[in-house]
Amino acid sequence: MLSYARAKKDPLPPKASRKDTHSRNWNWNFPVGVASIILGVLAMMQFRTQMSTPYLINNYSNSDTTRLIIYSETERNRLTEELDQVKTQLKEAQDLLGETGRKADQETIKLLKDEVDKANMQAGLIPVKGPGVLVKLDDSLQKPAPGEDPYFYLVHDVDIQTFVNELWAAGAEAIAVNDQRVAISTSVRCVGPTIMVNAVRLAPPYMIRAIGNPSTLETALRMQGGVLSSLAQSIAHGVRVDIQKESEMILPEFKGGSAFRYAEPVSAR
Amino acid sequence: MVAFIGIAVGVLVGYLLPFSVPVDYARYVSVAFLAGLDSLLGALRADIEGKYDVLVFVSGFVSNAFLVAVLVFVGTRLGVDLYLAALVTFGVRIFENLAWIRRDLITKRREALQRAREQQAESELQQDGSETTSPPPIPSPSR
Numbered sequence: 001m002l003s004y005a006r007a008k009k010d011p012l013p014p015k016a017s018r019k020d021t022h023s024r025n026w027n028w029n030f031p032v033g034v035a036s037i038i039l040g041v042l043a044m045m046q047f048r049t050q051m052s053t054p055y056l057i058n059n060y061s062n063s064d065t066t067r068l069i070i071y072s073e074t075e076r077n078r079l080t081e082e083l084d085q086v087k088t089q090l091k092e093a094q095d096l097l098g099e100t101g102r103k104a105d106q107e108t109i110k111l112l113k114d115e116v117d118k119a120n121m122q123a124g125l126i127p128v129k130g131p132g133v134l135v136k137l138d139d140s141l142q143k144p145a146p147g148e149d150p151y152f153y154l155v156h157d158v159d160i161q162t163f164v165n166e167l168w169a170a171g172a173e174a175i176a177v178n179d180q181r182v183a184i185s186t187s188v189r190c191v192g193p194t195i196m197v198n199a200v201r202l203a204p205p206y207m208i209r210a211i212g213n214p215s216t217l218e219t220a221l222r223m224q225g226g227v228l229s230s231l232a233q234s235i236a237h238g239v240r241v242d243i244q245k246e247s248e249m250i251l252p253e254f255k256g257g258s259a260f261r262y263a264e265p266v267s268a269r
Numbered sequence: 270m271v272a273f274i275g276i277a278v279g280v281l282v283g284y285l286l287p288f289s290v291p292v293d294y295a296r297y298v299s300v301a302f303l304a305g306l307d308s309l310l311g312a313l314r315a316d317i318e319g320k321y322d323v324l325v326f327v328s329g330f331v332s333n334a335f336l337v338a339v340l341v342f343v344g345t346r347l348g349v350d351l352y353l354a355a356l357v358t359f360g361v362r363i364f365e366n367l368a369w370i371r372r373d374l375i376t377k378r379r380e381a382l383q384r385a386r387e388q389q390a391e392s393e394l395q396q397d398g399s400e401t402t403s404p405p406p407i408p409s410p411s412r
Contacts (some may be wrong), residue, residue: 027323033275035330039305040279041286041363046298048283049290 022092080255124183126255128174130211134246135220138205140238152237155206157190159231160197164188166227170220172210176251178202183254205240214245247261263268272309297341300352303359304333310366317373333359 017178019112045068057176094116120126126182137160160186167175180197182188194201209218221227226240237243290298308330315321337355344351 028316028321031323031327031330032309033271033303035309035312035326036272036275037279037282039302039309040276040281040300040306041277041283042279042302044280044283045286045288045290046295047303049292049295049298221357 037181048080049110078138083255124174124181127250128211129250130173131214131245131247131250132211132249133167133211133214134222134241134244134249135210135221136205136207136242136244137163137208138240140234140240142238152225152234153239154197155234155239156202157188157195159234160195160206160208160229161188162230163221166220167208167210167212167217169216170212172212174211174251176209178207179252181254183256185256186254198254209246209249209251211251214247218243218245295351297338297344299335300341300355300359301334303356303363304337305330307362307366308333310363310370312368314366314373317370317377334412379387 091177094113100107117126137155139155142153144150144153160177164177165176177188177197180186180200180202182197187196189196191201194203195206196202228235231239231241308326311329312321312326315325337352340355341352
């Protein structure tokens with residue numbers, strides 16, 4: 001472009017002949033054009049790469065994700081209520097079944113009902129009450145020094161898991177963390193700053209309630225080299241652990257799902 | 270003009286092409302782009318200064334791209350960001366070339382204006398020969 005402008009305005013160089021034009025094309029237009037095209041393609045490709053990568057990672061904004069979570073939790077709560085209603089209806093129907101029908105049938109039904117109640121109790125599907133221990137765990141009130149790892153100032157999922165393990169090992173018959181019954185398929189894990197039990201977010205203080213022989217359970221927890229020793233560093237940083245015996249506690253039923261889609265019973269007998 | 274049309278065509282082709290660069294090679298492309306831009310601006314500058322040589326341009330374009338690829342490859346393998354060297358070099362050269370193009374253009378424009386003025390003065394001188402006073406001296410442009 002610029003060279004053409006010069007050719008027009010500059011009176012000094014002679015007019016370009018046919019041969020000059022030809023060599024001009026070959027020397028300038030073709031190589032520069034090709035180089036420019038390559039350049040453009042490179043630029044566009046790079047641009048597309050830049051455009052595509054952040055969108056893949058950050059497809060949802062934070063507020064979108066938050067809304068999604070809130071919606072899902074509302075839906076979850078609604079379904080839990082529905083499940084409770086259905087369970088109540090089932091119980092009523094079972095009771096009704098025991099009161100009607102022939103005498104022999106009633107006997108059978110009563111036996112079956114006892115069986116079902118026992119199974120439910122073992123699976124943690126009905127609320128239970130009894131004596132036991134209450135463990136209260138809470139984060140430290142002290143603030144970590146600037147730059148200090150806050151690990152030992154907080155209660156972690158592993159701590160709760162350790163307590164639950166110890167209580168089971170000491171003969172606990174039923175355990176609940178806050179309002180979540182620890183039963184089959186219970187998970188205790190850390191999600192961001194909160195601890196989830198049975199996929200429900202819990203807030204400190206964490207109340208671990210276990211039904212069993214109170215003194216046995218307490219002794220197990222206070223055992224030398226036991227749970228409290230492994231938490232010693234946290235306790236030194238102000239994490240509050242409080243163990244007390246209770247004469248009667250009520251533990252809620254397990255509300256999680258118990259559908260078997262892959263597992264099936266082996267009838268070997 | 271060819272350069273601008275070429276870039277426009279290239280962008281269009283790149284837009285229409287169905288694939289983009291994998292993230293691993295994004296570094297190669299970014300430095301190669303700078304190398305190409307440097308070569309192109311160098312060619313423009315050389316053309317304005319009347320020193321353009323097709324062989325110099327093409328060989329420079331290819332060898333720069335090649336060297337850049339080698340630098341990035343070796344740098345990735347060694348864990349040293351060698352591509353930064355290429356990035357800085359080409360960045361500096363691009364600005365340098367642009368500065369020279371600007372100056373060359375301004376100089377050329379000045380020279381053309383001066384020539385036009387001289388011609389006008391000459392023709393005026395020829396038209397009325399009785400004029401005795403010489404035209405005022407025109408200061409030569411300084412770079």
